[in-house]
Amino acid sequence: MLKTFRIGGVHPPENKLSSSEKIQILPVPEQVIIPLGQHIGAPATPIVQKGDYVKAGQLIATATGFVSANIHSSVSGTIVAIDNFTDAAGLSKPAITIKVEGDEWEKNITRSEKTDHNITLSKEKIIEAISAAGIVGMGGATFPTQVKLSPPPGNKAEILIINGVECEPYLTADHRIMLEKAEEIIVGVQILMKAIDVKQAVIGIENNKRDAIEKLQSLATKTLGVEVCPLKVRYPQGGEKQLIKAITGRSVPSGALPIAVGAVVQNVGTALAVYEAVMQNKPLVERVVTITGKSVKHPGNYLCRIGTPISKLIEAAGGLPEDTTKIIGGGPMMGRAMVNPESPILKGTSGILIINDKEGARKQSRNCIRCSKCVSACPMGLEPYLLMTLATHNMLEDMEKEKVMDCIECGSCSFTCPADRPLLDYIRLGKARTGAMIRNRKK
Amino acid sequence: MNKLLISPSPHVHSGDSIEKNMYGVLIALIPAFLCSIFFFGTGALIVTLTSVLACLLFEYLIQKFLLKQQPTILDGSALITGVLLAFNVPSNLPVWIIIIGALVAIGIGKMSFGGLGCNIFNPALVGRVFLLISFPVQMTTWPLPAGFSNSYLDAQTGATPLAIMKEALKSGRSVSEVLSSDTLISFRDMLIGNTGGSLGEVAAIALLIGFAFMLFRKIITWHIPVAIFATVFVFTGILHICNPEHFAGPLFHLLTGGMMLGAIFMATDYVTSPMSTKGMVIYGIGIGIITVVIRTFGAYPEGMSFAILIMNAFTPLINRYCKPQRFA
Numbered sequence: 001m002l003k004t005f006r007i008g009g010v011h012p013p014e015n016k017l018s019s020s021e022k023i024q025i026l027p028v029p030e031q032v033i034i035p036l037g038q039h040i041g042a043p044a045t046p047i048v049q050k051g052d053y054v055k056a057g058q059l060i061a062t063a064t065g066f067v068s069a070n071i072h073s074s075v076s077g078t079i080v081a082i083d084n085f086t087d088a089a090g091l092s093k094p095a096i097t098i099k100v101e102g103d104e105w106e107k108n109i110t111r112s113e114k115t116d117h118n119i120t121l122s123k124e125k126i127i128e129a130i131s132a133a134g135i136v137g138m139g140g141a142t143f144p145t146q147v148k149l150s151p152p153p154g155n156k157a158e159i160l161i162i163n164g165v166e167c168e169p170y171l172t173a174d175h176r177i178m179l180e181k182a183e184e185i186i187v188g189v190q191i192l193m194k195a196i197d198v199k200q201a202v203i204g205i206e207n208n209k210r211d212a213i214e215k216l217q218s219l220a221t222k223t224l225g226v227e228v229c230p231l232k233v234r235y236p237q238g239g240e241k242q243l244i245k246a247i248t249g250r251s252v253p254s255g256a257l258p259i260a261v262g263a264v265v266q267n268v269g270t271a272l273a274v275y276e277a278v279m280q281n282k283p284l285v286e287r288v289v290t291i292t293g294k295s296v297k298h299p300g301n302y303l304c305r306i307g308t309p310i311s312k313l314i315e316a317a318g319g320l321p322e323d324t325t326k327i328i329g330g331g332p333m334m335g336r337a338m339v340n341p342e343s344p345i346l347k348g349t350s351g352i353l354i355i356n357d358k359e360g361a362r363k364q365s366r367n368c369i370r371c372s373k374c375v376s377a378c379p380m381g382l383e384p385y386l387l388m389t390l391a392t393h394n395m396l397e398d399m400e401k402e403k404v405m406d407c408i409e410c411g412s413c414s415f416t417c418p419a420d421r422p423l424l425d426y427i428r429l430g431k432a433r434t435g436a437m438i439r440n441r442k443k
Numbered sequence: 444m445n446k447l448l449i450s451p452s453p454h455v456h457s458g459d460s461i462e463k464n465m466y467g468v469l470i471a472l473i474p475a476f477l478c479s480i481f482f483f484g485t486g487a488l489i490v491t492l493t494s495v496l497a498c499l500l501f502e503y504l505i506q507k508f509l510l511k512q513q514p515t516i517l518d519g520s521a522l523i524t525g526v527l528l529a530f531n532v533p534s535n536l537p538v539w540i541i542i543i544g545a546l547v548a549i550g551i552g553k554m555s556f557g558g559l560g561c562n563i564f565n566p567a568l569v570g571r572v573f574l575l576i577s578f579p580v581q582m583t584t585w586p587l588p589a590g591f592s593n594s595y596l597d598a599q600t601g602a603t604p605l606a607i608m609k610e611a612l613k614s615g616r617s618v619s620e621v622l623s624s625d626t627l628i629s630f631r632d633m634l635i636g637n638t639g640g641s642l643g644e645v646a647a648i649a650l651l652i653g654f655a656f657m658l659f660r661k662i663i664t665w666h667i668p669v670a671i672f673a674t675v676f677v678f679t680g681i682l683h684i685c686n687p688e689h690f691a692g693p694l695f696h697l698l699t700g701g702m703m704l705g706a707i708f709m710a711t712d713y714v715t716s717p718m719s720t721k722g723m724v725i726y727g728i729g730i731g732i733i734t735v736v737i738r739t740f741g742a743y744p745e746g747m748s749f750a751i752l753i754m755n756a757f758t759p760l761i762n763r764y765c766k767p768q769r770f771a
Contacts, residue, residue: 007767007768007770010457012455012457013455169455241770241771245770251770251771252771253771254769254770254771324447325447325448326448326449326450326454327447328452328454330452332452332453332454332455333452333453333454333455334452334453335452335454336452337447337448337449337450337451337452337454338447338449339447339449341447353454355454355455359454359455360448360454361448362450362456363456366461367558367559367560367561368560369461369464369520369559369560369713369714370560370713370714370715370718371464371713372713372717372718372719373459375718375719375767376664376720378767379770380769380770381766381767381768381770382767382769383718383719383766383767385718386718403769406769406770409452411452411453414453414456415453415455415456415457416457416459417456417459418459418460418461418463418464419460419461419560420456420460422451424451424452424453425451428451
């Protein structure tokens with residue numbers, strides 16, 4: 001019996017079209033747009049001027065505040081603008097635009113393929129290096145990694161959980177790096193273990209990635225304290241609380257962080273970035289992105305410089321198909337539909353999914369038939385049908401009592417609903433308003 | 444290229460629909476329907492056809508002319524109400540009575556609350572109980588199973604096993620005496636449906652096949668039917684052990700009357716049953732207890748319909764107090 005989380009969950013069609021496509025290198029574009037806010041928290045502050053020449057890997061903006069991250073140039077070239085740009089959602093956001101000239105890297109960055117196993121830095125130095133490299137959660141949440149590695153006083157990490165679940169349909173970037181960068185990931189895991197001072201690390205991988213499980217298992221057996229845990233395929237297993245439940249059996253209480261049960265969760269992509277930052281001095285300036293979709297000619301996985309326009313990635317995969325209705329940043333369950341395909345690839349971009357008109361159209365919402373399928377699908381044990389009704393009536397106090405703040409917005413309810421009701425749309429709205437109400441009360 | 448669509452996540456859907464679930468229930472009802480045609484002949488066909496057509500027609504007319512909505516009669520819910528109403532009446536019920544039943548079921552039971560998803564009580568049972576109270580003679584004169592040698596309105600009639608047992612116990616005979624002497628009560632016949640009764644309720648095996656199908660297709664969960672069966676089994680079992688001569692055993696109660704049809708197809712109606720699994724179990728236990736109480740201590744030989752309707756009324760309350768198990 002494979003492990004999994006206990007309540008709710010769905011099993012959408014996996015559609016991992018690009019799982020056997022090797023990681024290719026996307027050519028460096030003529031120009032990159034590097035947004036200053038690629039993480040949760042305040043945007044970084046630029047430290048360069050228009051007209052400056054920068055090298056790849058050079059620091060161009062520094063973190064402002066505790067929950068923020070450094071930004072580095074992903075290319076070498078001249079800064080042509082420090083200005084607002086239109087992001088994927090169509091909003092105006094600050095960014096640094098760089099015109100690419102050659103490909104010159106900072107001198108102290110090692111760019112060799114050979115894996116370095118020798119961890120020499122101390123715990124504090126590791127966290128410093130991670131912070132300096134501007135690493136954020138690569139699974140899409142983009143929470144600055146150094147913050148997660150510094151537990152609040154009174155809390156002690158006992159176990160490091162590495163998230164290699166990739167439960168979103170279509171996405172395969174994590175799958176490919178687990179196959180092709182396995183050794184680096186294992187070293188990255190050891191670095192993270194040292195950083196939070198734990199003796200045990202578990203890499204959770206869903207059982208639809210047998211090859212990745214075997215590959216990492218063969219390396220883990222040679223590594224003290226690291227093990228691989230195959231998991232039953234079930235969405236949303238990549239959710240932090242679900243993954244901790246599946247692997248350790250512990251439940252993170254409502255409103256608490258994973259550290260409350262002694263767990264720290266990091267994505268496999270983050271482990272790789274940590275390896276590169278600590279062992280190779282390389283900041284987070286490139287990442288693997290899946291480009292996929294049923295109508296896409298050549299679905300694949302590409303190593304992309306941060307700031308590359310998404311349209312370049314789409315071109316590499318054979319261009320935008322005729323029947324495109326949606327371009328999604330991320331997977332189909334939690335990704336965001338974008339208006340601007342010229343917007344850049346970010347630190348948290350795990351995939352670009354092109355949805356065709358067959359999949360893309362939503363059906364007309366109908367009366368709730370009270371079938372309770374949303375209740376059985378909810379991995380947090382909430383009642384989506386009730387929360388939606390409460391949200392439409394703006395009954396925020398009741399929503400709080402019904403635990404709306406526990407909602408992880410995984411979309412299992414809307415996915416399941418036979419009456420095509422937009423449950424999560426309303427719950428999200430109600431959750432935002434309830435959150436604001438709770439914050440105002442504290443003031 | 445088309446214009447890009449923008450919407451919040453999720454961007455994919457399971458493909459499940461109201462129709463898939465409703466027609467799934469109808470497919471699950473086919474074995475029982477075949478049994479009733481086999482045992483009751485033309486009557487079963489006429490009654491079911493009348494009931495279904497009348498329900499569809501009333502829903503269409505009410506939506507089109509009273510509520511001025513786009514009619515949704517093809518979603519399958521009125522079809523189910525029609526079939527279940529027919530399954531809950533004798534196979535020799537006159538057409539005009541069936542039409543009245545359909546009007547009450549759809550008009551009062553369903554549309555007056557706002558249509559699919561809004562009704563408090565199971566529409567088919569509202570229709571059935573209305574008919575039972577208004578036309579007690581016609582509603583309790585059951586044709587004996589004789590296949591196509593039964594003519595529709597002029598069939599040989601007799602009592603149901605439940606009614607026979609009730610009468611016999613009232614006149615002072617004992618359970619074992621009734622079971623051994625009365626040829627109308629045989630467990631084998633009750634299993635396959637070879638007894639008198641409402642046309643769709645008699646064949647326990649066929650109904651259980653439908654249950655298995657609905658579980659397999661994930662249309663319903665096991666909680667409500669199993670809670671009802673277990674409660675009836677335990678409750679009648681205790682009564683039977685206390686006084687075997689005065690109370691029939693669990694198997695008799697499980698196989699007779701509307702037990703199977705009610706527990707599998709009527710109590711599990713999405714709209715009128717609770718939302719959480721804990722709630723479903725409580726609801727099932729309630730139905731089981733009320734049914735046994737009516738059957739053994741009440742005036743009616745059968746109590747399934749009343750039990751389900753009573754527990755329907757408790758559903759909003761159950762939903763309020765029985766929350767699903769939260770993550771933590």
